[in-house]
Amino acid sequence: MTNKRVNVYILSGFLGSGKTTLLTKAITYFTEAGRKPAVIMNEIGEVNLDGQLIAEEVPMSDLLGGCICCSSRGDLATALNDLVTKEQIDVIFVESTGVANPMEIIDEVTDASLVLPIELSAMITVVDAPQLLELNRTSRGKTFRLMRDQIRCANLLLLNKTDLLQEEALEEVHELVREWNPYADLHKTVFSQIDLQLIENIHVEASDEARTAAVHDHAVESDDKHTHEAHHHSHRHVMAYTHFFERAVDSGAFEEFISKLPQEVYRAKGVLTFSDTSSRFLFQYAYREMDFVKITPKGNVPDVAVFIGENFAKDAIRSELLRLEKSSDPTDTK
Numbered sequence: 001m002t003n004k005r006v007n008v009y010i011l012s013g014f015l016g017s018g019k020t021t022l023l024t025k026a027i028t029y030f031t032e033a034g035r036k037p038a039v040i041m042n043e044i045g046e047v048n049l050d051g052q053l054i055a056e057e058v059p060m061s062d063l064l065g066g067c068i069c070c071s072s073r074g075d076l077a078t079a080l081n082d083l084v085t086k087e088q089i090d091v092i093f094v095e096s097t098g099v100a101n102p103m104e105i106i107d108e109v110t111d112a113s114l115v116l117p118i119e120l121s122a123m124i125t126v127v128d129a130p131q132l133l134e135l136n137r138t139s140r141g142k143t144f145r146l147m148r149d150q151i152r153c154a155n156l157l158l159l160n161k162t163d164l165l166q167e168e169a170l171e172e173v174h175e176l177v178r179e180w181n182p183y184a185d186l187h188k189t190v191f192s193q194i195d196l197q198l199i200e201n202i203h204v205e206a207s208d209e210a211r212t213a214a215v216h217d218h219a220v221e222s223d224d225k226h227t228h229e230a231h232h233h234s235h236r237h238v239m240a241y242t243h244f245f246e247r248a249v250d251s252g253a254f255e256e257f258i259s260k261l262p263q264e265v266y267r268a269k270g271v272l273t274f275s276d277t278s279s280r281f282l283f284q285y286a287y288r289e290m291d292f293v294k295i296t297p298k299g300n301v302p303d304v305a306v307f308i309g310e311n312f313a314k315d316a317i318r319s320e321l322l323r324l325e326k327s328s329d330p331t332d333t334k
């Protein structure tokens with residue numbers, strides 16, 4: 001379970017922004033690099049038209065007739081499960097409907113990562129630059145707010161359709177996006193054309209060296225808020241840390257650890273065995289409230305916890321959990 005994990009990328013962005021345009025390019029790139037991609041396509045309508053653009057040999061799952069984030073909740077996990085259990089896949093792209101709430105999708109993928117060999121690698125948001133600019137200048141309604149949320153949650157941002165804007169207008173919308181998300185890698189694009197290696201790099205960084213860098217970022221930001229601008233090139237914004245437990249931890253010590261989580265961690269969940277209880281527990285943590293429910297997991301579920309937040313120090317969480325594991329080890333006499 002702890003070995004190879006399939007990288008999951010969420011593609012978000014408002015209706016017609018250029019997600020499928022990016023997806024077809026990304027599939028070609030990963031296929032040519034010898035890695036096997038798969039796609040989960042979520043459409044509000046009852047037919048998957050975008051799927052027609054994806055090569056036949058790419059495994060694809062359709063979630064039709066609703067948004068992943070509301071009516072189809074649970075279906076995404078099933079689709080992920082089907083892909084990773086039936087196919088030899090390296091990468092999964094989840095193309096959400098243009099109106100999906102990004103946090104809900106992040107939540108559902110990370111929920112699934114508790115029980116499946118997958119890992120949320122990044123959220124990539126494609127922004128329709130002319131549309132955002134127009135909404136910013138005029139209505140600022142529901143669509144505008146949704147676009148803002150999709151931008152805020154991203155690790156990689158494509159400011160797309162820049163061919164349709166004059167230089168000055170482009171700078172205006174670029175500034176707006178940068179203001180909403182100072183952390184993501186931001187690229188001005190035409191037909192979602194970017195160096196696709198960037199997508200792989202997000203993953204590499206998020207999975208290892210980034211841990212150290214995240215600690216550094218965090219420390220610098222809390223020392224001096226005015227140096228915030230210096231971190232524009234960081235890929236770390238909304239991020240997740242998954243911890244697989246090697247042994248059971250003490251329930252009281254774990255609760256205390258959760259109660260002291262930094263405020264940058266706004267969501268955590270997991271399945272745990274405690275050294276001082278007979279049952280296993282599903283734990284949930286949201287908006288500083290925690291909840292533990294006894295469960296008997298179906299299948300072979302490891303002891304695991306996922307932490308989701310913004311720019312938190314993954315290393316600090318990891319070392320504290322290792323310390324809890326060590327202190328509940330009866331063979332450790334130190």
Ligand SMILES: Nc1nc2c(ncn2[C@@H]2O[C@H](COP(=O)(O)OP(=O)(O)OP(=O)(O)O)[C@@H](O)[C@H]2O)c(=O)[nH]1
Pocket residue numbers: 013014015016017018019020021022050097098160161162163164189190191192
């Ligand atoms: N002019 C221009 N058109 C673009 C650009 N990128 C994409 N398009 C066009 O915009 C339309 C929508 O692109 P898609 O990639 O299908 O957008 P999408 O986000 O997948 O759309 P939905 O699935 O409906 O949410 C297509 O006709 C594209 O060819 C761009 O940079 N400039």
